[in-house]
Amino acid sequence: MPSTPSIYDVSRLSGVSTATVSRTFSCPSRVREETRRRVYEAAELLNYSPNAIARSMAIQRTNKIAYLICKQGATILDEFYASICDGILQTVNRTDYQLLMSTEEDWKLSGATAQSKSIEGVILGGKAQMSLISEFRAQGIPVVLVNYFVPGMELPSVVADEADGVYQAVEHLASRGHERIAMLAGRMNPYVLTERYNAFVAAMKARGLPIKQSDVKMCDLDVESATSAALELLSLTPRPTAVFCANDVIAAGVCKAARRLALRLPEDLAVVGCDDASFCVMLEPELTSVHIDCRRMGELCVERLTELMEGKENVSEFTVVPTKLIVRRSS
Amino acid sequence: MPSTPSIYDVSRLSGVSTATVSRTFSCPSRVREETRRRVYEAAELLNYSPNAIARSMAIQRTNKIAYLICKQGATILDEFYASICDGILQTVNRTDYQLLMSTEEDWKLSGATAQSKSIEGVILGGKAQMSLISEFRAQGIPVVLVNYFVPGMELPSVVADEADGVYQAVEHLASRGHERIAMLAGRMNPYVLTERYNAFVAAMKARGLPIKQSDVKMCDLDVESATSAALELLSLTPRPTAVFCANDVIAAGVCKAARRLALRLPEDLAVVGCDDASFCVMLEPELTSVHIDCRRMGELCVERLTELMEGKENVSEFTVVPTKLIVRRSS
């Protein structure tokens, strides 16, 4: 059994030079129809397919980009960042780019560099450390941020329209007659937290609804923490009739707390979350949530990054993806 | 600003040949201490790091493996396969292997081949099509299966100890006094389904508990389908006092159905799931489930695959990872 055929074998079998074979595969239009056909034929016969490594070596480009998840303890298991990854992967898979995936933590721990991993561009998901960003910039590696934003650095960012999503949520609750809407926030990515919080305040104001100081609470990002914070919130007398949660895990915590206090959803309490995680429909009642099109965000990241890598000028600094409230039974 | 330094620059600066620089990086012990030091110094100064592409080209190995998720409509978003991926990634990241990730579907659609993607080995997650497996084998590409098994093909498989997990679940329910335990199964990966079903039957038998025909049902893999199947199951009179579910999504459906029928968990009905998905703790009460160490499975896949790629003989055909019932409030 012969080893995998090279361009040279095809050249010989088809009776043309290697240069022509090369052209046939990388730029068919620059080869006469008849010649092209012969090359394809020979290639088919030999079961030849161009060696990507050799090609990379010759053109001095690797076509490799990286996606680093920058969130404490998060891995590919974090549904939000995994969905973005999915979008990136889809897009990348239909080009000839390749994707390296890791977390900020692992990247640093392993002492990886863009050079050592032959990366030509990078997508940073979440709150990336400035040192990481600077490192890439210093090496001339294009960077795109997703779900995060750093003012004054001219770094393209892909984000969701948080403000509008939150607005829809508050409008929805208000239109259902709620006047005392609480917010339970979590210690999340500061960019997102700020966006969501400010939007909440603004939306309430727009509706002319006051926000009681005691009605805004903060918790950690796990269900238990959210549950206990919610227990406190719901023990106020009188208690809020609705809770807007900074994400779905927190919302799940609120639902658990409500159940323990024997409050019925949505009659006694309306709950709405953010992100529209897959488990929203596992809850009973199903959770109303602000849907974020993470896959789309992933796609757009790749678009921005390719623009950057192709040296395009004026790549948009802000790419925002619409959000949409999905109303379910919890509100 | 000079372009990235090559082995040649280091060679010149350190006053040794490129061969020696090469050796210094790939096999330090074959270079005199003093020389080695000089090389490192020069490399440091130039900020040199070996070019992986060129290296691949020279040694004719890519060190690239692929992980393909073989499940209808599943992507990296499927928590189970994502957890395995996480384990693979962790392991791979601490070696100099690289990981390409895709789905069986995308792989086929894009017409990718091991050769075109320079893959040297592949991990197939779930029920891979025989045609895919054969294709890789025909190309001499080592294959490892995870969460699946094909008899008589001598393909190393990494699986969970399904039987024991199910046994623990049934034992747990029986010891809590349940005698009428139903099973709600889903149209999942046939290998897993069979394992879980057979184990259920065996465990019930071991306990001397009869299984009523009407108490075993099948549904699709979404919550709605599970919910309606569960509604039927729970409408039997008398109804089962416990339901063992083939996975957590199905279990969530049972919980929803129970709630709609105003059954209290665990007093009126005990529910246990399989997989120990992250949303188990989001439910109220939290869901008892059979935990599967997917990350470990991922690690082991890489181990088996590397053994295969290194030409080791007698790579174990079966690698089984222990499972453990996590008892929570739903049972």
Added chain:
DNA sequence: CTGAAAGCGCTAACAG
């Protein structure tokens, strides 16, 4: 222990 030199498979001028 170290150096010289011949590739690895492909591309990109440059000629024809």
Added chain:
DNA sequence: CTGTTAGCGCTTTCAG
């Protein structure tokens, strides 16, 4: 439109 040829950066005999 096609062929010649010189690399791309690194490894690896084979000598020394």
